[in-house]
Amino acid sequence: MRQVRLLPLIIATALFMENMDSTVISTSLPMIAQDLGTDAIALKLALTSYLISLAIFIPISGWVADKYGSRTIFTAAIGVFMAGSLACAAANSLEWFVIARFLQGMGGAMMVPVGRLVLLRSVPRNEVVQALATLTIPALIGPVVGPPLGGFITTYFHWRWIFFINIPIGILGIVLATMFVPNVREEDTPPLDIAGFLLSGIGLALLMLGLASGGRHLIPEAISLGCVVIGTLCVVAYVWHAKRTPYPVLRLDLLKVPTFRVSVFGGSLFRIGIGAIPFLLPLMLQIGFGLSPVASGSLTFIAAVGALFMKTMAKRILERFGFRRVLVINAFIGAAFVAFNGLFTPSTPHWLIMIVLLIGGCFRSLQFTSLNAIAYAEVSKRDMSYATSLSSAAQQVALSIGVAFGAYVVEAAAHWDGRTALVAADFGPAFWAVAMVSALSGFAFMRLEPSAGAEMSGHRAVERKPPATGLGDGTTNLSEEVERR
Template identity: 65%
Template sequence: MLQALSNRLAGVKLDRQMLIPLIVACALFMENTDSTVIATSLPAIAADIGEDPIALKLALTSYLVSLAIFIPISGWMADRFGARTVFRLAIVVFMGGSLACAFSNSLGSFVAARFLQGIGGSMMVPVGRLVLLRSIPKSQLVSALAYLTVPALVGPVVGPPLGGFITTYFDWRWIFFINIPIGILGIVLASVFIENIREEDVVPLDIGGFVLAGFGFAALMMGFASGGRHLIPPGISVALAVAGAVSLVLYYVHSRRVAAPLLKLDLLKIPTFRANVVAGSLFRIGVGAIPFLLPLMLQLGFGLSPVQSGLITFISAVGALFMKTLATRVLRRYGFRTVLTVNAVLASATLAIYGFFTPTTSMTLMLAVLFAGGCLRSLQFTAINAIGYADVEPRDMSYATSLSSVAQQLSLSFGVALGALVLQFASDLSGHTEIRTEDFWPAFVVVAAVSASSALVTLFLARDAGTEVSGHVPRERVAAPGGARRLTAEAVQQHPTAGET
């Protein structure tokens, strides 16, 4: 059947460099839709299973814990068994986790189902990104990443209002069935159009590194995320965090002694990749708190229904989608260093403003700030993702994607945990038995400050960092004898529209 479909589509002229990102985006669409739908429905899920809304942070972090454990072996799995094989199997596992979420009746079963989803997501998205990076020339990487994220951004646009509608008028359990038809479509398209890319000589799996890193990430994140009321005792949380930190230190020592470590930390010596990991992680800590804090504030603080909350929060995704049409031009005009530094401060400022919304805030003003925040965060993510692989050699791409993906999930998890911790602290300090509107602003300000600190990292990038990817030509290099003609010609060759600016 798949062969017949492949033969039938063979005569259709398709741009492979656009098609592959769109196929991989099916996986990103499921992930983004799933996370935004759950975020909108958290208060309703908590009420249905009889839990405090803050306790539901475990439902978000358990997924990220699973990602952090299994992402490090995603590159090895793709090299060993073939990227297409692993990609399709990961979609199947993710779909199975979605069904398990739909039938959950307690916090424990829901957390376990989310963990299963994470196993699928840990292979699905990084392996899909690896397929993209190995199939697209560096000169077209920014455009390819933009194509990749456009369908994925439809998820956050559709997710909040759809999740709110289903939760308000039906049952929250139905939101997890959305992934099934999307997953089936992704499997079919991957079978037809994606090659089963694999390496001829695959190094043995670093099992010792997998155990140390996996336990370290899981224990550290669970220790940080599980503290607080209604969860495990503080002593156990501290013990988990300490054990995780020790395990990660042991992994570092281990990685220096083996020829092929699970996570190749030497890649952090590359300035552009180091900016991707360090600055990207700091920025994502703040952004990771948004899906947790914003719906809670709108529903528990403002008293809005899930569908009303979803109709407000989705405007950020509209802004992100809009910015994807401009990101390439902005990067070409100003370069990575300027964009990453200035934009980090602006995006963090909008995040802090969220905390000062009140039930009487003008809806027009609220939507304008959310839209602007979505635009700025989208630009930051496009830039940080593109520059990360600008100077990475093809042979190290699988290592780079694994390390970068682990850093992303760690930072997002810390963002949820940090936002919940500050929110809980503010509520306890005020003596409230229930969360109120005034408890949210300290949480938004704290996570915004962490995001803004990423500018201190990118500020020290070279002015011409990532020029091969962005096409930006610094003025001092243009002014050099013969530099303008030589570099501009290179930029035009790599970016056909570079001459427009």
């Protein structure tokens, strides 16, 4: 029991390291770009190369954890992430930095999904929401500390030092995982779907690279378009392949599960808008408003404080209102706060910016906690590794699209006014565009049954009925019929 209670905190070490790393980098983007001799918008490639790596390797994270043991893969992934961090610190060109971020992504692709898989397999269903919240609370300290710390290091020392922060954290994570994380593995692991891995990996990588490289950065426009076309064809080919192979690397048949399907599609729409914020906001504050990295980080960290606060209340809110109502209403509220960012000007009082970011962070945190829980409400434990792989891959694709889409709108706004240099007014249309995409998720969540995820949320008394799907190992499915009060 003590080991189960420690698991969320141990796994949170990896999530803390990843979250702090991403927020530190976002705050330091303009200075990194200046030092590498490129413009800040080009560094969208550094963010998306990490997400591309995640999209490639996340699909096999569940399989390798089942085959070689969750603790073995979890600790190895932390080591790869640390190696990628050292490579980032040594980068002296945009190309080198992009490749180093890709190496980091290889570690992150195994580190966080496998850690979440360990948690989902070890914790009773009725404690999943609380366990996920406990997992995320320490992890959210990273985004709280990251922006001001990254701004301070970048302003008063050098941006390269921000990557050395990961080393002691990673060592601590490896030691704790070795001591307390069970090395869970499956005895009858099916063979790896190599053809599916290649099709999905190449398809997602080329698709995301093409979207991210559009514009005037690194590769010609024709090659970017070619990447999108070939990537799309590979993804379509994978869908055809997955229907004809007994053990596909990404189990698309899991999308037949109603709660999982809505979580993937609705969650992807919501994340497109949210994924653009860590890229757009620091650029707007530093390039558009002329703030220093430390001043920018001292403003943006407050969103993580709001998220941290909401994690303590998420379970009670879901118990009171249920998943469907929370996801629908909160989607529109969260999107509205994304749009509010586009109303900021250089003369906006900093206290007002912080209030908007704080409240927005609260609502986004509630949405992510709800999405991460409802996704697994009807998935059997046997299928959990496949579900975490597919869900995590979809999340990274959505975040990458958000960064690429936000960057495209910013560049289009500048081009419309006949400028090559960015100004504050260019960022408003980008925030409004990605907010509209996030708002569309609310309509997807309306398709949930009022009783969806009742056993997890505790919103209603439930009684069991036979499994609604034939997925998994034949164990009882958690799709429940809600009794009317």
